[in-house]
Amino acid sequence: EGWISKRGVQRSSPNFIALQAMDPLLIIFFSFALSAYLLTIVLNAALIMIIAFEKALHEPMYIFLCNLCVNDLCGTTGFYPRALVYLLTETNRISFEECIVQCLAIVMYATGEFTNLSVMAVDRYIAICQPLRYHSIMSPFAVRSLVTFIWIFPFFIGVLAISLALKHPLCRYDMNRLFCEHLTLLNLACKQDIFQGIINGFIYISKAVFVLISYFKIILACRKSKVNQEKFFSTCVPHLISFLNYIACVFFDSSQTEFRAKSLPRMLYTFLTVIFLIVPPVVNPVIYGIKLSPVRAKILIIYSLSCTIYIT
Template sequence: MENSSIVAVFTLYGLNETRSNKCTFFAITLLAYLLIYFFNLTLIITIIIEKTLHEPMYILLCNLCVNGLYGTAGFYPKLLFDFLSDSHVISYAGCLIQVFVIYSSVTCEFTILTVMAYDRYVAICKPLQYHSIMTPFTVGKFLLISWIFPLCELAIAISLTMRLPLCGSHIRKLYCENWSIVKLSCIDTTVNNIYGYAGIFTHFSQTLLIVYSYIHIVRACVKSSEKRGKFMQTCLPHLIILISFTITMFFDLMYTRYGSSNMPQALHNFLAVEFLVIPPLLNPLIYGLKLSQIRRRVMRVFSRRVHILK
């Protein structure tokens, strides 16, 4: 029996079918990563330097973009390195760190999207009380919870995984994932399974809270054309992001828990990386294109930079 103290490295088998075209895949992956950084950083910098955007909705959007950069930092650098390497391995400690970064980012995204839904609910359903409810202190408290809760959740998951003796070191994915490590255990993993399903239930409950908020928002918008305009301007981007993120996470969950080993590796890879490509790239684009305040400020920031260069 092989235990976790002996398993020094894991072998990632997700890239086995890309060896013949690894330069092409490297270029596509690098381009995607650069675009994610460019779009998210543009929004972050614009919101920080433009004082007129220092409002709850934009502060929450800024944190959503920061979280996108945080999560992708746990995936893309390692993947790019693997494209240039003949051996796709990762240390035991490095694997756990990758799990922590990627999936704490996922849970943080759920939490931030929930807070954003509440912010839109107050803005549309209780506009006269908005500034008294969404005070800087309240927003700061929500953001603190949005970051601390996911970090603690993943810290517990990692600690439960670290106690498991392992009987294997092969992971059939492009990156490390907690359930893939748990499946290599030599002993019963009931505690890990219960904790995992509890986490799924928690985030499913957050989704229900968002749906509940939007039921009230839609009811309010039906009665007022002004509120319908605000819904299309500020709530529609949030809904698009929420739906895309939920769908990509659903595919990842189904693939991780119930995916068949007979599936083509290319399909495995596609299902595994959707949530690491689509939401981080889509989030800043949706908000940047839909919100006129963001568009104007971005153009102003770039025009200033061009003027300085001249």
């Protein structure tokens, strides 16, 4: 018994959603995905532990960076385990309930990435443009409030996005992706809702514009001050690189229309649709580990101690 009647009218909720089928060489794909997932966990967990155990790094900038790493781990955990099971068992079916949970995790990750980077941009703007008021503005209460906002807002957006995506009955059950995502769920609905796409586009574009305006003001403030220029290159450049990297990955993902799905090779199309889930979580800890001198110094100390212990 199906969940769609002969006339194509939905009678009940579907029991599963069919994800995009992949080409052969699953062992290679599985090995690559598992290695990428483990690398993501190691890099982000290392940065989180360094910030957590080093009291000198208990400052707003590093606290927000720690939250960014946690968000990256949540996003990749929402994608990789299910994808690994899919590659290992060669099945492309996921239960409807699992699909909703994965949807929520990925929407929270995507929104949380923008939210984290926006808060970090505000923090750097205050630190450079209003240095004398920085500690009074970024008080412990303000930092706790911003951290709460970093997690509450993405959760609210995730619940809202899924609610809107499931507002209309589903008439299809085949996704052209490796994961469940709310915009793709909209395409499965019997009735298309253009307002959902407009709302999502407005949220992401407004955050992107906000971050760009913040950094534009920071650059203007740094033009005549060598001290501010040093602060910009030492602390703002990693944030800006992470932001531009994420924007580029989101652009590649959002530009994959049904036409491109038919015109591009399957492997290339699949990679472009998951690039925003696999690249930023690996790139972010690497960038911050290299560019932020306190973090870099701590990493070098840990590396030296590890080498010493290994040799002895």
